[in-house]
Amino acid sequence: MVLGAWFMEILQGTGRLFLLPFLYIALIMSVMVSANRIKKERRMFGTRVFDRFSEWKGTWSVSLLTGLIISMIGLGIGLTVSYPFLFLAAAILLLVSLTGKLSWYSPSYTLGLSGLALLLLPYLPENWKSHPWMETLFETSLPMVALLLSLLLIREGFMLLKTSPSHTFPERTKGRRGLWIGQHKGKRMTMVPFFSLIPGGLIEPFASWWPVITVNGDTYGIILVPFVLGAEWLVRGQSPEMASKTIGRHTFLLALVLTALSVGSFFVEALSIAVFALALIGREWVYLRHRTRENKTPFFTSTPKGVRILGVIPNSPADQMGLIPGELIERVNSIPVRTENQFYEALQNTGAFTKIEVRDEWGENRYVQRAMYEGEHYELGLVFVEPPTHESSVGFF
Helix, strand or coil: CCHHHHHHHHHHHHHHHCHHHHHHHHHHHHHHHHHHHHHHHHHHCCCCCCCCCHHCCCCCCHHHHHHHHHHHHHHHHECCCCHHHHHHHHHHHHHHHCCCHHHHHHHHHHHHHHHHHHHCCCHHHHHHHHHHHHHHHCCHHHHHHHHHHHHHHHHHHHHHHCCCCCEEEEEEEECCCEEEEEEEEEEEEEEEEEEEEEEEECCCCCCEEECCCCCCCCCCEEEEEEEEEEEEEECCCCCCCHHHHHHHHHHHHHHHHHHHHHHHHHHHHHHHHHHHHHHHHHHHHHHHHHHHCCCCCCCCCCECCCCEEEEEECCCHHEEECCCCCEEEEECEEEECCHHHHHHHHHHHHEEEEEEEEEEECCCCCEEECCCCCCCCCCCCCCEEECCCCHHHCCCC
């Protein structure tokens, strides 16, 4: 009977995810973000560089594992959420979505602001407090919110650490001196689905310590929460991969500190307030440090030593050759190239086989090569810092 109750609640809980706004907000936001990015790519480079929904690429496997871990922890100790709290978090997610920036999708903001909102409930007008949903919100466990925030922030840190050069999006802009420079914008988005208890249902407590927080009665159901995470950052003065991993390390360290405090908050509830405040302050500090590191000479600029790669179109010949944004192309089939036009001319004269000498950001040179097939001479798949100077170089080569 007990196993049957759990099985039924898991089935019903999976269906309950469609009652929550998280999934719909994520879908609408991802469509808008990818559409705006593609529009900008076509304006800058004359072609779409990345496919739609590339912001989600490579995030699902780790997110599902994270959701499984959170589910095991939450169900194991009996952490409980309520519909009013989930709708409060979704309302804050919708509010920050109006900015159009995925940086606001960090749990430091969505759950940090949700926690602070719970602290402000006693100051609401008395006639508001009598609403049944408000009464449920008053019973929300602050340590539960703090623990959930810290665990999801760990996922955000891993998402940043796993960001590769193919996960950031190239852009072209004018520098301070009016010359063209390149930059990369990192935009990552994912969804962490995890199971949690909700008041009411077929499940009864099976031990004196379970659940940890009792909310509105002694029976419980299960709900699948598709929580949305996101991150966004701009890289101009360093390589995109190095910047992403540095931000990721700092975010991960912040999450570990918050996790320790959130565990302590189950014994000293006031520590949960410190978690909410430190999450907001800490994340601002992480990105302030990033902006400080960006105050240097732009990384993607024209140079007389070769042609700097600003972006590589996925699944293109250049991608198959292993070319990476930030590398410097010095020779094409032993022909020195110093400008985009020289690169185009050398590429068109290489025949059926192309061998390219490139130099990475550490000064090490290497060779990449590939046979070129009919119809591919104009589709190498590279975009550069400066706009094309003749019609034949529009798009990608």
